[in-house]
Amino acid sequence: MLEVTILWREVMERLAPEYPDVELSHMYVDNAAMQLVRAPKQFDVVVTGNMFGDILSDAAAMLTGSIGMLPSASLNESGQGMYEPCHGSAPDIAGQNVANPLAMMLSVAMMLRYSLNENAMAERIEAAVGSVLDDGLRTADIASEGMRTIGTDAMGDAVLAAFAKQ
Structure with missing residues (x-):
């Protein structure tokens, strides 16, 4: 898992100069989850690996009331x-309207x-x-x-x- 995180960081740091109007910051997933709940408007785009993305998107979903x-x-x-x-x-509710x-x-x-x-x-x-x-x-x-x-x-x-x- 750490290899993916390191890869994301390296790729984003390499691409960041091409987008000077986009602020880049790095967070550990636990802090990102807390920040997402505490102040969601600070985020525009979150780039992460699949597992952490699933976790963060589920947390963010509850800010809207439902996934x-x-x-x-x-x-x-x-x-x-x-x-x-x-x-x-959502196969558990399939066909139930x-x-x-x-x-x-x-x-x-x-x-x-x-x-x-x-x-x-x-x-x-x-x-x-x-x-x-x-x-x-x-x-x-x-x-x-x-x-x-x-x-x-x-x-x-x-x-x-x-x-x-x-």
């Missing part, structure tokens, strides 16, 4: 990428923005998701008192309807 809210992307230098919800497939589909929809928005240069369409998807949340609709993972709890299908239909209204 079901986080889109993710793995991009190459030319903007091609693999887009998916941060949380993975309880999964939060918003991370997948927001991953599509990221794909449109970063790989397909379709910023306007990405903004429409994000606005539709925001509209539905503003209306108080929630899947069970993000529901709180006063909110209407709906299933996966109904959340998808609500976002689609909000998208169509734009």
